[in-house]
Amino acid sequence: MKGAPDWLDLTALGGVSAALLALEVLLLRLFAFSHWYHFAGLSVSLALLGLGAAGTTLTLAGRWRFSRGDGWFLMGLGITAAGFLVLLALQSRLALRPLFAGWQPAELARLLLVDLVAFVPFYGAGLAIGQVFLRWPQRTRTLYAANLLGSGVGSLGAAALLTVMPVEAALAVVAALLFGLGSVLAAARGRGLSAAGLASGLALTLVVIVQPPAPAVSDFKALSRLRELPGSETLVVAPGLPGRLTLFRADSLRFAPGLSLQWMQGVPVSDAVVVGSDRLVPMPRRWPADDAHWQAALNGLPLALRPEGRVLVLGSSAWQTPLAAGGRDVTWVEADGRLLDIARDRGASDAGLSLVEDGAWRHLVTADARYAVIAFDRAWEGGDAATEDYALSVAGLARAMARLTPEGLLAIPLRLDYPPRHYPRVLATLTQALQRHGGAPPAERVAVLRGLQALVILASPQPLTAGDRSALRAFAERWRFDLVWLPGLAREQANRYHRLATPLFFDIARARFADAPLPVEARLFHTAPATLDRPYVWRSLVWAQAPALVHELGGRGWSYLDWTLLLSALTAVIVSVMAFALILLPLGRLPPLRPPFSRLSVAGYFTALGLGYLLIELALFQRLILYLGEPVLAAALVFATFLIGSGVGSAMAPETADLANRRRVFAGLALGLVPALLTWLAVESLSTPPFPLRALVLVAALLPLAWAMGRPFPWALRQLADQPRWVPWAWGINGFASVLSAVLAPLVSVHIGQSTTLAAGVLCYLAAFIIAGHWLRLMRNY
Numbered sequence: 001m002k003g004a005p006d007w008l009d010l011t012a013l014g015g016v017s018a019a020l021l022a023l024e025v026l027l028l029r030l031f032a033f034s035h036w037y038h039f040a041g042l043s044v045s046l047a048l049l050g051l052g053a054a055g056t057t058l059t060l061a062g063r064w065r066f067s068r069g070d071g072w073f074l075m076g077l078g079i080t081a082a083g084f085l086v087l088l089a090l091q092s093r094l095a096l097r098p099l100f101a102g103w104q105p106a107e108l109a110r111l112l113l114v115d116l117v118a119f120v121p122f123y124g125a126g127l128a129i130g131q132v133f134l135r136w137p138q139r140t141r142t143l144y145a146a147n148l149l150g151s152g153v154g155s156l157g158a159a160a161l162l163t164v165m166p167v168e169a170a171l172a173v174v175a176a177l178l179f180g181l182g183s184v185l186a187a188a189r190g191r192g193l194s195a196a197g198l199a200s201g202l203a204l205t206l207v208v209i210v211q212p213p214a215p216a217v218s219d220f221k222a223l224s225r226l227r228e229l230p231g232s233e234t235l236v237v238a239p240g241l242p243g244r245l246t247l248f249r250a251d252s253l254r255f256a257p258g259l260s261l262q263w264m265q266g267v268p269v270s271d272a273v274v275v276g277s278d279r280l281v282p283m284p285r286r287w288p289a290d291d292a293h294w295q296a297a298l299n300g301l302p303l304a305l306r307p308e309g310r311v312l313v314l315g316s317s318a319w320q321t322p323l324a325a326g327g328r329d330v331t332w333v334e335a336d337g338r339l340l341d342i343a344r345d346r347g348a349s350d351a352g353l354s355l356v357e358d359g360a361w362r363h364l365v366t367a368d369a370r371y372a373v374i375a376f377d378r379a380w381e382g383g384d385a386a387t388e389d390y391a392l393s394v395a396g397l398a399r400a401m402a403r404l405t406p407e408g409l410l411a412i413p414l415r416l417d418y419p420p421r422h423y424p425r426v427l428a429t430l431t432q433a434l435q436r437h438g439g440a441p442p443a444e445r446v447a448v449l450r451g452l453q454a455l456v457i458l459a460s461p462q463p464l465t466a467g468d469r470s471a472l473r474a475f476a477e478r479w480r481f482d483l484v485w486l487p488g489l490a491r492e493q494a495n496r497y498h499r500l501a502t503p504l505f506f507d508i509a510r511a512r513f514a515d516a517p518l519p520v521e522a523r524l525f526h527t528a529p530a531t532l533d534r535p536y537v538w539r540s541l542v543w544a545q546a547p548a549l550v551h552e553l554g555g556r557g558w559s560y561l562d563w564t565l566l567l568s569a570l571t572a573v574i575v576s577v578m579a580f581a582l583i584l585l586p587l588g589r590l591p592p593l594r595p596p597f598s599r600l601s602v603a604g605y606f607t608a609l610g611l612g613y614l615l616i617e618l619a620l621f622q623r624l625i626l627y628l629g630e631p632v633l634a635a636a637l638v639f640a641t642f643l644i645g646s647g648v649g650s651a652m653a654p655e656t657a658d659l660a661n662r663r664r665v666f667a668g669l670a671l672g673l674v675p676a677l678l679t680w681l682a683v684e685s686l687s688t689p690p691f692p693l694r695a696l697v698l699v700a701a702l703l704p705l706a707w708a709m710g711r712p713f714p715w716a717l718r719q720l721a722d723q724p725r726w727v728p729w730a731w732g733i734n735g736f737a738s739v740l741s742a743v744l745a746p747l748v749s750v751h752i753g754q755s756t757t758l759a760a761g762v763l764c765y766l767a768a769f770i771i772a773g774h775w776l777r778l779m780r781n782y
Contacts, residue, residue: 021152056582138721311330389537615758618742
């Protein structure tokens, strides 16, 4: 048996690690595309348990010599690559309805089958990666560096693949690279049968790359509904980081979400773009489009009130302010440049629109112009409870107010639901933004109107004039919209046309502006303002109120719950129980652990590192969405920076156990934390540079911390080198803790704040520092 890994072993280890990270990224995209995105995180978290299960397997198998040979590594590599192909085949045949799994056993069985198949490649990769630490325990520093560097390359590679090909093709490409790498390794080690088998897998995968099986899509998705329309025609399918873009055409496609029921004329036909499988953006067949119906729509109201001046549209949705503002000087800001390209090809630029590819927050920070109207079109689509929306935070709305002319109008459209789920919180956030901006009381600067299915909130830097109030009353009267709030509006005037049991929306606004208790119906939901530290404006779940919500609304109440948060909590429980069982399972088969180590201290140290690493990394990922806009881009940048930086730090970690090295290992964390905190302390400075410079500065801010965080793990694992049977157990515990922290991080950030998530990760490293000190004190006694 070789005493040290050679370059080919390290390359193979880096390749499997890269494939594992790429699989995690691609699997999230695949599950979100094919079935309910709330379940994507749950499925991937359960699949990641395969890493911990592999650690348990290696702990049990470590007594036998064959577990330390090339054959074991090649077996793990082959299982991983084959698992990719099986997963692709299954996803092309099963269109899931995960929410039905609660009461339909057949649907539950289908969901569990997908999770089990997704478990397989993670388990195989865990067998291969974990085995090298068991095989060469004296080389943990080098091995961990190769593991992390490979993972960093996999993160960047997954993002690069998604920009040029659909997710199913990207998965096949990663599988082909694995089969190819395994074939080379097997041939070099003289394992002809293994080389032939892996080469056969490579040949099959190359065929799959040419014609990958398309994922089956749930019939609840917008993509499925548009495909099934009579005469539906697919014009364009394009890959991209924000998701696969599909452009549809059908003569029955018409969109007018804020239109009055009193409008008796037609609505023009439109094409439709679907990003991913759920985000729907109408696209006119040609600019300018027929705009007659906008006079009777809430979409056109702020434009009618301010008929002169520049218009800023933030994001894209079926609200369609760029169309309603036909003929005006319009700046349309959209992070997905593919949507702007389609609009440009259809004459949008010629019709007077300035198309800007940028995030809403950054444009508000960097724009110099003043606008008569700023429309948050993307708000119409809403969002997930754990999705960061920095532009709709207090700071974001305050910046929007600063970009308005003195008499300008801010417009925030919302889907109407009853009881109102998001309206109270959006109104609270706007109220605090108006207070921060200064001037007259918010109650004098806000107007709210609602129709049957839509609601729009209007706000101005100055009090609404008598002319504004008169025009709003006339518009509501003419087109039968309900005035929800208007300065001087009486309660009995607020519920005239689309009548509710009580004028609840008026009561909410009055309570919010008077800083009084909200009506009982509004207290069913979370109503605190969204801030930069908790930019989750679409979070509505109040855990204590969930049973009452379901009881009062019956079956409809289930749709009001924030399923991402519920399933994250469920995942945390499942992962904890399964991890505890798999950690305890091998203990009876292991030799005694010699001092200064104990089972509890080893478990505590590696649990703290697993929790701390991901909590810090994910808190910074959430924060960098503020500066980069696109979550997938932020994920690729943060994960690659941390993994590559940690890989370099691991290669430079000390090996001996003494107090001086303990200080060196952990002191770097404190020093590295200082530049990372600039992402909280220098918001405006980091938002303004152009993208290349901005990305470079952000990487520079994170790299020292990433380097330091790569050192504690190999340093401690090296101390277990003379007890190699315990190495995979410690590695597996770290893996379980990482899975758990990936679930806990969004829960902590949503409920308490991103800074708290970061602080919790730092405390985990402090706990590891204390445990390491305990080991060193005991060493002096032996």
